[in-house]
Amino acid sequence: MRIGGLSTATGVPVATLKYYLREGLLHAGRATAVNQADYDESHVRRVRLVRSLLELGRLSIAEVADVLAAADDPEVPIHTAFGHAQDAMAPEVAEAHRDDPRFAVARTVVDRFVERNDLRLRPEARVCDMLAEALVLLAEFGLTRLDEPDPIGEAQFDAYAAFFRASAAGDLACVPDTDRIQQVEYTVVGTVAVEAAINAIRRMALEDASERRFGAG
Amino acid sequence: MRIGGLSTATGVPVATLKYYLREGLLHAGRATAVNQADYDESHVRRVRLVRSLLELGRLSIAEVADVLAAADDPEVPIHTAFGHAQDAMAPEVAEAHRDDPRFAVARTVVDRFVERNDLRLRPEARVCDMLAEALVLLAEFGLTRLDEPDPIGEAQFDAYAAFFRASAAGDLACVPDTDRIQQVEYTVVGTVAVEAAINAIRRMALEDASERRFGAG
DNA sequence: CCGAATGGGGAGTGTCACTCTCCATTCATG
DNA sequence: CATGAATGGAGAGTGACACTCCCCATTCGG
Numbered sequence: 031m032r033i034g035g036l037s038t039a040t041g042v043p044v045a046t047l048k049y050y051l052r053e054g055l056l057h058a059g060r061a062t063a064v065n066q067a068d069y070d071e072s073h074v075r076r077v078r079l080v081r082s083l084l085e086l087g088r089l090s091i092a093e094v095a096d097v098l099a100a101a102d103d104p105e106v107p108i109h110t111a112f113g114h115a116q117d118a119m120a121p122e123v124a125e126a127h128r129d130d131p132r133f134a135v136a137r138t139v140v141d142r143f144v145e146r147n148d149l150r151l152r153p154e155a156r157v158c159d160m161l162a163e164a165l166v167l168l169a170e171f172g173l174t175r176l177d178e179p180d181p182i183g184e185a186q187f188d189a190y191a192a193f194f195r196a197s198a199a200g201d202l203a204c205v206p207d208t209d210r211i212q213q214v215e216y217t218v219v220g221t222v223a224v225e226a227a228i229n230a231i232r233r234m235a236l237e238d239a240s241e242r243r244f245g246a247g
Numbered sequence: 248m249r250i251g252g253l254s255t256a257t258g259v260p261v262a263t264l265k266y267y268l269r270e271g272l273l274h275a276g277r278a279t280a281v282n283q284a285d286y287d288e289s290h291v292r293r294v295r296l297v298r299s300l301l302e303l304g305r306l307s308i309a310e311v312a313d314v315l316a317a318a319d320d321p322e323v324p325i326h327t328a329f330g331h332a333q334d335a336m337a338p339e340v341a342e343a344h345r346d347d348p349r350f351a352v353a354r355t356v357v358d359r360f361v362e363r364n365d366l367r368l369r370p371e372a373r374v375c376d377m378l379a380e381a382l383v384l385l386a387e388f389g390l391t392r393l394d395e396p397d398p399i400g401e402a403q404f405d406a407y408a409a410f411f412r413a414s415a416a417g418d419l420a421c422v423p424d425t426d427r428i429q430q431v432e433y434t435v436v437g438t439v440a441v442e443a444a445i446n447a448i449r450r451m452a453l454e455d456a457s458e459r460r461f462g463a464g
Numbered sequence: 465c466c467g468a469a470t471g472g473g474g475a476g477t478g479t480c481a482c483t484c485t486c487c488a489t490t491c492a493t494g
Numbered sequence: 495c496a497t498g499a500a501t502g503g504a505g506a507g508t509g510a511c512a513c514t515c516c517c518c519a520t521t522c523g524g
Contacts, residue, residue, distance in 0.1 A: 032491090034500065041343055045483050048502075065489050065502045075388075082384050084481090085341070088305055091481065109461035116450055124302070126258055149451050150458040157454070161447035167299050167440040171292075171432055173421065186414070190445055193410055194452035197403070202456050204390065215388055221453060223384040228407055228449065229442055230378035233333055234366050235411035236438060237374070239419050241367040244326035249522090251469065262514050265471075282471045282520050301512090308512065 033059075036069045040077040047077070054095050055080050057102070072211065079215060087222040093118045101214040108210070112217050113152050119221065120156040123163055132169065135176045136162035143184070147191040250276075253286045257294040264294070271312050272297050274319070289428065296432060304439040310335045318431040325427070329434050330369050336438065337373040340380055349386065352393045353379035360401070364408040 037044045050056040056076055059067030083094045100106055100114035127133050140162045144151060151158065168174040174183040201224060205216045254261045267273040273293055276284030300311045317323055317331035344350050357379045361368060368375065385391040391400040418441060422433045 032501070043483080044501090046481085048504090049482060051502090052504080061502090063490060063501090065500090066491075067502075078387060085338070086380065086384060088338075107461065109457050112457045112461070113454060116454055120447075120450070121302075121305075144451070149455045150462070151451060151454055155451075155454060157447050157450045161444055161451075163303065164440045164444040164447060167303060167436060168444070170295060171436045171440075173433065173437060173440070186417070187444070187448065189414075190448045191452065194449040195455065197406075198449070198452040198456040200403070201453065202460055216390065217453075217457070219384060219388045220390060221450065223381045223388075223390070225446055225449065227378055227381040227385070227404070229446070230337075230374050230381060231404065231407045232411040232415070232442065232445065233337070233374045233438065234361070234368060234372075234378075235408065235415040236418065236434075237330060237333055237368055237372060238366045238412065239415040240326050240329045240434070243419055244324065244329070245367070249470070260514080261470090263512085265473090266513060268471090269473080278471090280470090280521060282469090283522075284471075 031069045031073075032066065033069065036073055036077065039074050040081075042077055042081065050077070050080060053091055055091065055098060075215065079218060082219060082222060086226050087119060089119060097218065098214075101218065104210060108213050108217075111214065113155065115218055115221065117154075117156040120160040122156070123159045127163060127166070130166065132166050132176065133162055136165040136169070139165060139176055143187060143191070147188060147195070149191070149195075248286045248290075249283065250286065253290055253294065256291050257298075259294055259298065267294070267297060270308055272308065272315060292432065296435060299436060299439060303443050304336060306336060314435065315431075318435065321427060325430050325434075328431065330372065332435055332438065334371075334373040337377040339373070340376045344380060344383070347383065349383050349393065350379055353382040353386070356382060356393055360404060360408070364405060364412075366408070366412075 031039070033044055033047055036042075036047055040047075042050075047056065051058060056073060059069040059073065061067045080094055080098075083089045083097065084091070089097070096118040097115045100111045100118075103111070106114075123133070137158065140158050143161075144158065165174060165176060168183075169176045174180060201220050202217075205220075206212050248256070250261055250264055253259075254264055257264075259267075264273065268275060273290060276286040276290065278284050297311055297315075300306045300314065301308070306314070314332045314335045317328045320328070323331075340350070354375065357375050360378075361375065382391060382393060385400075386393045391397060418437050419434075422437075423429050
């Protein structure tokens, strides 16, 4: 398959595929001549993966490149690559927020949460900042408290942790032990797409609850 | 407080606040002269809400304007406004996907899911498309099935539905019955920020599971 | 009274994800 | 074997977007 075939197979314009090749989002095809290359099923799947990360995961081109670079390097252990992917998917904290004293408080709440639930995270895991930012916002609007032990909020969050720890093992169960490419695909798609599905389901539950409480009255 | 004060209170540049005023994201202050207006705490909170939707919710300016327009109109019932907000937050399905036969199949799976779980949704709720897109992606990579009854996938999704229906009632419990502005703030922030927190916790659970399975080996 | 700040609004900027254009080379068809 | 379409490679251009700058007449504050 040449680039035109890859384009029709994926629905992505040729010019865009060339752009992805330049940016390192797509591995080069097997060159058959100075201006010809052969693409196969692995390229089709990779393009779909890239589109998923861009559209559903709302990552930037540079972030996708980061994720895939770590994922593709066979020297990098799969768990480390997974961590890189997670970090790339967590939006960076604005410096304005990082200097906010409330953010520091939220970070200690997050650290307690991680400790209490025995979550094994890399110390630099960006996802901790992500949670802290969400907590700051919730506290700002009075939906949780940071300044004192908040058993209501903490209990709720511990419940989330318990629930997702139970399902996380299942989510990883279908990841194969050896095939590196499949490992990457499964972890990335599993993170992004299952997350989108979960968010959709939660929003459905919220709309349902809103209808039952505020609807028709 | 004049616009300079609003700027220092929120950390948002004056030029940006003027831009938000122009775009209808921020209600005008009480005019005290032809070139002077008075802003109060409601403006500070509104700016924070806008920034939250833009940064944490990753909405565009136009989408935020949509959400807030429906939320601010006192003629619109709060449940309807909530629906508008939900729709604005769900990314539109690309037409390339809408024509995909797999998407149609996924929609029937979603409809069955909604029916089975007795979720009261508006027929046009965009969140159904959002879930369908996630399902297509999962199926594409072999993480679920659409072509036949998939008890494993459906059971998992029903478990998510049950879990979030249980927590949704609690999430709405702190929404007041009367104060329109607070209702809007709580539902919007509650959707976006709690969602971010949940995503962060799920990612933590995934990293933890990855460490336990692939780490140090 | 006078420099700084204000509201209003048009125009400019930087970023990003493409998208176009060009070229020499190669393929595919008649 | 001729010829038009397609290819790989790379620089430049495009359109959307979220600001950001600038200008003006007016008003505030010391």
